[in-house]
Amino acid sequence: MSKSQEYASRAEAVFLPNYRPAPVALDRGEGAFVYDVDGHRYLDLVAGIAVSALGHAHPALTRAVAEQVNKIAHTSMLYLNAPAVELAEKIIGTCFADQLYFCNSGAEANEAAIKVARRAAWDRGDKDRVRIVSFVHSFHGRTYGALAATAQPKYHEGFGPMPEGFDYVEPGDPEALAKVVTERTAAVIIEPIQAEGGVREHPPGFLAAVRQICDAAGALMIVDEVQTGFGRTGRMFAHQHEGVEPDIMSLAKGIAGGLPLGAMVCRAEVGKSLVVGTHATTYGTNPVACAAGNAVMGVLTQPGFLEQVDAVGATLRAGLTELGLRHRGAFTAVRGKGLLIGAELGPDVGFDAKALVEACRAQGVLTHVAGPRVLRLVPPLILTEGQAVEGLQAIDRALSTLM
Ligand SMILES: Cc1ncc(COP(=O)(O)O)c(C=O)c1O
Numbered sequence: 178m179s180k181s182q183e184y185a186s187r188a189e190a191v192f193l194p195n196y197r198p199a200p201v202a203l204d205r206g207e208g209a210f211v212y213d214v215d216g217h218r219y220l221d222l223v224a225g226i227a228v229s230a231l232g233h234a235h236p237a238l239t240r241a242v243a244e245q246v247n248k249i250a251h252t253s254m255l256y257l258n259a260p261a262v263e264l265a266e267k268i269i270g271t272c273f274a275d276q277l278y279f280c281n282s283g284a285e286a287n288e289a290a291i292k293v294a295r296r297a298a299w300d301r302g303d304k305d306r307v308r309i310v311s312f313v314h315s316f317h318g319r320t321y322g323a324l325a326a327t328a329q330p331k332y333h334e335g336f337g338p339m340p341e342g343f344d345y346v347e348p349g350d351p352e353a354l355a356k357v358v359t360e361r362t363a364a365v366i367i368e369p370i371q372a373e374g375g376v377r378e379h380p381p382g383f384l385a386a387v388r389q390i391c392d393a394a395g396a397l398m399i400v401d402e403v404q405t406g407f408g409r410t411g412r413m414f415a416h417q418h419e420g421v422e423p424d425i426m427s428l429a430k431g432i433a434g435g436l437p438l439g440a441m442v443c444r445a446e447v448g449k450s451l452v453v454g455t456h457a458t459t460y461g462t463n464p465v466a467c468a469a470g471n472a473v474m475g476v477l478t479q480p481g482f483l484e485q486v487d488a489v490g491a492t493l494r495a496g497l498t499e500l501g502l503r504h505r506g507a508f509t510a511v512r513g514k515g516l517l518i519g520a521e522l523g524p525d526v527g528f529d530a531k532a533l534v535e536a537c538r539a540q541g542v543l544t545h546v547a548g549p550r551v552l553r554l555v556p557p558l559i560l561t562e563g564q565a566v567e568g569l570q571a572i573d574r575a576l577s578t579l580m
Pocket residue numbers: 281282283284285287316317318319368372373401402403404405429430
């Protein structure tokens with residue numbers, strides 16, 4: 178029995194069955210590669226689901242984390258710490274926002290976003306303005322508020338009653354949205370690209386239409402950039418491709434390159450509603466996570482870094498399109514921006530995305546799904562052109578074993 182298999186059987190005994198991990202125990206990483214406990218090497222095109230932005234064991238990240246943990250690992254918000262203040266300043270310097278709140282995950286960032294949107298209306302005396310509008314195929318997290326905003330019934334099943342006050346609408350249809358957004362709407366929440374829901378892009382101009390519909394109805398606009406943020410799409414934040422500014426943005430995943438950190442950022446006019454005592458979390462502003470965040474920001478803001486994300490993403494998308502044709506319609510659509518990429522399996526393909534992920538792994542490449550029919554690539558942002566080509570060659574071999 179391999180060491181990975183041994184961990185797999187031990188894990189099955191002690192972990193709840195809500196995850197089904199591959200029977201591979203990862204031991205260490207280096208750049209865009211990871212190694213399992215048996216010494217097998219894999220090219221990582223999944224980055225812990227769009228998290229490990231700098232790849233693995235990046236010297237800037239390891240140095241920042243080691244130095245910080247040697248000094249102080251936790252302060253709570255009873256006291257300040259320098260890495261958190263510095264990271265907040267850097268994030269705010271790259272976007273529309275004035276202020277932020279640090280938390281630990283994407284779901285928590287969305288909880289804070291929903292709460293601040295409702296509270297801001299309440300503070301204005303607009304006490305019926307409580308409804309949150311979200312889009313079919315969205316994904317905002319698994320805690321109750323974020324889950325209620327996630328307009329995919331399969332995630333709600335058996336967990337009812339859901340919190341009240343959520344409305345759902347098809348994405349890409351401004352007229353339908355305008356009917357749902359009313360004087361009772363506190364906010365509309367939207368992912369600039371619906372990542373978990375199948376790497377679905379909105380039609381050009383849709384984010385601007387959401388902004389305009391929110392403004393007309395007096396509602397706030399929340400962009401959920403948990404997956405699309407921090408350079409993932411080739412811009413610091415994906416809504417910046419469209420030149421649209423939201424009121425609130427939720428962040429997590431790539432923000433700290435693998436340490437648990439999230440943030441809800443917003444305009445001061447909105448955020449002023451979270452007065453002392455209204456919202457908090459023990460680990461918010463954790464200095465180790467924030468030191469990691471500063472290291473990530475340092476790399477992401479180097480000249481040419483985001484252009485490289487764009488270029489390597491283009492190579493992967495072109496390569497997947499070509500593979501789709503060569504393997505007789507294996508992929509019918511290749512979507513996404515930068516290094517958030519989805520390749521949809523053709524209708525006649527007799528296997529699902531999970532089977533393709535397993536076949537890729539057998540060829541030494543880690544990938545992921547976005548729903549049953551979409552192969553998702555969300556590699557470290559430091560992926561090189563050469564590594565992208567290596568990944569495509571492995572996906573080519575994987576398709577050959579399945580087609
Ligand atoms: C767009 C989006 N929002 C929120 C979340 C939830 O984040 P977390 O798993 O950190 O709670 C995710 C996770 O995949 C996501 O993709």
